[in-house]
Amino acid sequence: MQLRVKTKLNAGLAFLFLVIILIGGMGALYIYRISKQSKDVLKDNYETIQYAKSMMQAIDNIQLDTVTAFSTIEENLKKQENNITEAGEQGLTMEIRKEFTALKLNKERPFSLLKQQLYRLSDINMNAIVRKNNAAQRTADRALAYIGIIGAICVIVVFTFIINFPGYIADPIKNLTESIKQIAAKNYNQRLHFKSNDEFGELAKAFNVMAEELDKYENSNLAKIMFEKKRIETIINNMRDAIIGLNEKKIILFANVQATALLGLKEIDLAGKYAPDVALSNDLMRLLLNPNSGTTPIKIVADGKESYFNKESVEIVSNEKPIGEVILLKNITRFQELDLAKTNFIATISHELKTPIASIKLSSKLLEDDRVGQLNEEQQQLVKNIKEESERLLKITGEVLNIAQVETGKIQLNLQTVSPKKIIEYAVEALKFQAEQKEVSFKIECGEHLPSVNADMEKTAWVMVNLLSNALRYSPEKESIIIKAEEKGENILFSVQDFGKGIDQQYQGKIFDKYFRVPGSKKEGTGLGLAISKEFIEAQNGTISLESTQGKGSAFFFTLEKSGLPKTPAT
Ligand code: ADP
16 A cells, blocks of 8 residues: 555654654663662662771771771671672671670680681672672673664664655655646656655546547647638738737738748847837838828839738737737739729810810800890700700819829929918909809908918819808808918918808718718718819828808818918908
8 A cells, every 4th residue: 555645744743753863762771771780789789898998997996996997897797797799798797797796705816717707798798889880881882882773773764864864855746747738848748757646646647638639639639720820821822912910019920922932031130029129120110000091092012013001900808808910911913903094084085175164155145145046945945954954064073183193193283372361362262253143142251461471372162162161152141151271370271151051970071082972962062172172282291171051051270371471462
């Protein structure tokens, strides 16, 4: 039967305890024995020798003081008679008593026999002391030998214990730690081989079962997962779009072939790298990480060919926690080319249409002239219709041409110093007739001493006309429209405010988009006017904005930079 670790520990400690008791006990026993032997020697023999010595001295002094000498001998002889310890001592003491009695009766009797007897008594006890001393010496030697042997055995056992015990506890723990590390590194073949049946043995069994289960799980899924991984990698690599995957700490997880080609980096330079670090030396990566990029197509020149990409960034969420981001660069070169072809086509067509429309306009004007011939009422109405429709057609072609120019980046600015009041007056003049028809009044609030602006007169006037015509179009009859120009820091702020139906909050963000019209707008239009206005104003470093409340009216604002010339009275 195998002992548990706890039992082994208890047994080890009990053994050490026993060793201490044994050595201590033996030491105490032998010390007691030696002490007893020396006490015996003192009591049994040393005292007898002292008695004999006192009696001898008394004999030597007998001539001087007989009475005292006899009493001393008597006294010591009595003590000796009570201290018989050695073999032969009893008989000798009796002989001494007999001789002493004889000496007391016959004062002439010599003391030589008594002296001899006392010498013999001393000898017996001296021999006994020597013998007992030898015995004590032997006891001490034995004690030393026993304690030495037991001590040596204990030292060997305890030393073995000290050497082996830490290893006995620590080795399995070390093996276990090592094996857990292997498991963490996905080496599921790792097993523990503890032979014992103690707690470590049980631990090893449990560990091996766990490793086996993990191994089974890994093997059952691994091939499948690897296959799927390969397939997804192949799909991602064969896509025309560039794809870069980042984790939540912006570490690059993967980049497909297109992405590495566009970035001009090898996969090895990207995978596992911190994306902002890569961005330090890579412009495209910097652009991709910028959350504000992606509103306009990104132009990339690679292998001498221009390509256009749309950036899309998708946040990956798992269990409601963001775990990373996938950046997609969609190749839109083909669409861009088609779009450009379309824009060029529209530009050409609208440009070409302008001349015949202008000619129709002129011809219809001529038709109205009596010199060409008198028209009846019906013909006059028809000519009026032709004039109005050709006017509208001209406006539409003008707008389409403008937007085509904007899209192809062909805005030509002719910047000059213009007075804000002149811009306003130009637009008001252009729309005077329509305003009169609707009985709408224009209220102009423009200081006489406003600084001039640095602007393209033609384009700015076009914007003002567009804003004013929109305001007019959406104003109720007999209302007023406020047109303002005021100084705002480095800029002049223009505004056109109407009291019409206003624009719903949800459409305000899209109002400057191309072709956008508020759903339900019955009045005709192309949805291009505000988009062109935005481009024209922004091309002149200005900004355009809107404030509108549904049912109360709208106000459109735009800014233009002051010309920087000293203030001159507006003309
Ligand atoms: P268009 O007027 O040719 O439709 P715009 O770009 O000038 O194109 O205007 C876009 C849309 O914005 C219009 O269709 C209209 O719905 C809305 N809009 C513009 N100005 C106003 C205004 N002053 N009041 C109400 N809606 C307006």
